[in-house]
Amino acid sequence: MKVQVGVSNRHIHLTKEAYKILCGDKEIEALRPLNQPGMFASTDTFTIKTEKSEIPNVRVLGPFREYNQVEISRTDAYKLGVNPPIRTSGDLKGSEAITIVGPKGELHLDEGLIIADRHIHLTPEMKKIYGFEGKTKVKVFIGGEKSGIIFNVDLKVSDEAYFEMHLDTDDANAFNLKQGDIVDIIED
Amino acid sequence: MKVQVGVSNRHIHLTKEAYKILCGDKEIEALRPLNQPGMFASTDTFTIKTEKSEIPNVRVLGPFREYNQVEISRTDAYKLGVNPPIRTSGDLKGSEAITIVGPKGELHLDEGLIIADRHIHLTPEMKKIYGFEGKTKVKVFIGGEKSGIIFNVDLKVSDEAYFEMHLDTDDANAFNLKQGDIVDIIED
Numbered sequence: 001m002k003v004q005v006g007v008s009n010r011h012i013h014l015t016k017e018a019y020k021i022l023c024g025d026k027e028i029e030a031l032r033p034l035n036q037p038g039m040f041a042s043t044d045t046f047t048i049k050t051e052k053s054e055i056p057n058v059r060v061l062g063p064f065r066e067y068n069q070v071e072i073s074r075t076d077a078y079k080l081g082v083n084p085p086i087r088t089s090g091d092l093k094g095s096e097a098i099t100i101v102g103p104k105g106e107l108h109l110d111e112g113l114i115i116a117d118r119h120i121h122l123t124p125e126m127k128k129i130y131g132f133e134g135k136t137k138v139k140v141f142i143g144g145e146k147s148g149i150i151f152n153v154d155l156k157v158s159d160e161a162y163f164e165m166h167l168d169t170d171d172a173n174a175f176n177l178k179q180g181d182i183v184d185i186i187e188d
Numbered sequence: 189m190k191v192q193v194g195v196s197n198r199h200i201h202l203t204k205e206a207y208k209i210l211c212g213d214k215e216i217e218a219l220r221p222l223n224q225p226g227m228f229a230s231t232d233t234f235t236i237k238t239e240k241s242e243i244p245n246v247r248v249l250g251p252f253r254e255y256n257q258v259e260i261s262r263t264d265a266y267k268l269g270v271n272p273p274i275r276t277s278g279d280l281k282g283s284e285a286i287t288i289v290g291p292k293g294e295l296h297l298d299e300g301l302i303i304a305d306r307h308i309h310l311t312p313e314m315k316k317i318y319g320f321e322g323k324t325k326v327k328v329f330i331g332g333e334k335s336g337i338i339f340n341v342d343l344k345v346s347d348e349a350y351f352e353m354h355l356d357t358d359d360a361n362a363f364n365l366k367q368g369d370i371v372d373i374i375e376d
Contacts, residue, residue, distance in 0.1 A: 074361035075263055086333050086364070118334070139336075145274050146306070146359075148327075148338040171334075173262035174362035176274075 001130055001185040003120060003140070006035060006164045007172040010076055012046060012060045012100060013069040013089070019060075022046060022102025028062050035162040036121060038063065047101040048072075048113075052081030054101075066090075068109055070098050071116045073170040087114040088154060116168055119154040120185070121161040140165060141184040142175045149186065150175075189318055189373040191308060191328070194223060194352045195360040198264055200234060200248045200288060201257045201277070207248075210234060210290025216250050224309060225348040226251065235289040236260075236301075240269030242289075253278075256297055258286050259304045261358040275302040276342060304356055307342040308373070309349040328353060329372040330363045337374065338363075 019028060023044065030040035044060040048070055055076060067090055077084055084096040096113035099106055120138065127133060138153050153165065167177065177183070207216060211232065218228035232248040236258055243264060255278055265272055272284040284301035287294055308326065315321060326341050341353065355365065365371070 074364065075357065078361075145340065146338075147340055148336055150334075150336040152333065152335055169263065170358055170361040173266075173358040176262060 002182050003163060003165045003185055005172070005177050005179065005181045005183055006166045007177065007179045008071065008116060008166050008168050010048075010055065010058050010070070010072045010169075012048070012058055013065045013067070013071075014060060014100075015066065015068055016064045018068045018100075018107055019064065021105045021107050022100060024104040028060070028064070030062065034061070035164050037160040037162060044102075048080070049099045049101060050080045050082055050097075053079050055079065067092060068100075068107070068112045070100065070109070070113045071168070072113065073168045074115060075170055077115065082113065084113045084115050086117050088117050088119065088156070116166065117154050118150055118152060118165070118167055118171060119156045120163070120165045121156050121158065122163050123159060123161045124157055126161070126163055127155065127157055138185050139187050141186045142177065143183070144176050146174065146176045148175060153185075190370050191351060191353045191373055193360070193365050193367065193369045193371055194354045195365065195367045196259065196304060196354050196356050198236075198243065198246050198258070198260045198357075200236070200246055201253045201255070201259075202248060202288075203254065203256055204252045206256045206288075206295055207252065209293045209295050210288060212292040216248070216252070218250060222249070223350040223352050225350060232290075236268070237287045237289060238268045238270055238285075241267050243267065255280060256288075256295070256300045258288065258297070258301045259356070260301065261356045262303060263358055265303065270301060272301045272303050274305050276305050276307065276344065304354065305342050306338055306340060306353070306355055306359060307344045308351070308353045309344050309346065310351050311347060311349045312345055314349070314351055315343060315345055326373050327375050329374045330365065331371070332364050334362065334364045336363060341373075 029043045031043045042060045045057040047056045095111045098113040099108045217231045219231045230248045233245040235244045283299045286301040287296045
């Protein structure tokens with residue numbers, strides 16, 4: 001089973017209330033749509049910071065969510081001097097603290113900083129048709145000069161989903177993968 | 189077969205002549221020894237730069253070599269706006285250009301910038317005893333939350349070698365590996 005790769009650079013998800021703290025009364029604007037239906041990269045980029053360091057120009061994705069979440073790579077985590085857990089979106093209990101700096105204000109989150117797990121977006125129907133029923137994780141083979149197999153790739157089922165594997169920049173760069181590359185799901 | 193992981197951050201190898209261009213008549217000094225016999229991290233860190241960008245504080249390793257070589261990760265390559273090939277040390281024909289900035293001078297290399305391949309250092313005797321005779325590559329299993337298997341890990345044989353797998357920071361961070369972690373060679 002072939003699946004397309006989406007490379008997730010560090011990014012921010014916000015509630016409407018958090019966006020207001022950071023940006024004031026401005027409306028969020030889409031810069032470009034993402035492959036996942038309804039999602040978009042916004043025109044906003046903010047700085048994220050810890051006591052040790054900061055990273056500027058971190059893209060805010062839309063639409064708004066029920067929670068505030070910042071997703072970074074392990075490489076970013078070393079730069080920021082923090083040790084975020086590897087988590088699926090929204091599973092934020094006990095995750096790392098982070099401060100977001102917007103043009104109109106700052107927002108300190110006691111938790112919300114994670115390294116996203118490797119995951120594949122698909123619909124319940126795709127899960128059935130593709131033979132993944134009863135499975136929550138798969139393995140994926142990646143070819144090329146820096147080939148290998150990654151385990152623990154989470155099957156992330158939602159009614160509105162574009163079939164795509166999301167990796168962070170560490171995974172993508174380790175395997176020399178770019179946005180849109182095609183890889184093989186090999187087994188559960 | 190268990191093997192220890194050595195994580196290679198970006199670094200520079202120089203000839204004696206190149207070092208003199210960059211540092212003048214100063215002798216190279218060891219900051220700390222590396223696991224590979226005779227090798228050391230020097231007290232020198234230089235900036236590497238391209239037309240697009242630069243990265244400061246890149247460590248020089250010693251002793252001097254017969255060639256000048258800068259090893260970076262794919263993450264670094266994106267920052268610098270270059271596309272270095274994945275190579276074993278010393279295989280520099282057609283590799284990327286890079287400029288090294290030292291305290292006394294700059295050195296432009298028309299080639300010498302690479303992404304190091306995944307490799308394991310071992311002696312001819314270890315290669316025989318461990319059952320790797322006739323093989324040039326192995327696969328390595330890495331456990332943990334971000335587990336998987338990496339292929340094309342080069343067996344790098346030299347008379348003076350400490351048994352250790354060298355990965356760059358992209359590979360290490362993708363698999364959550366740290367210096368000194370133990371992983372499993374699983375097959376050729």
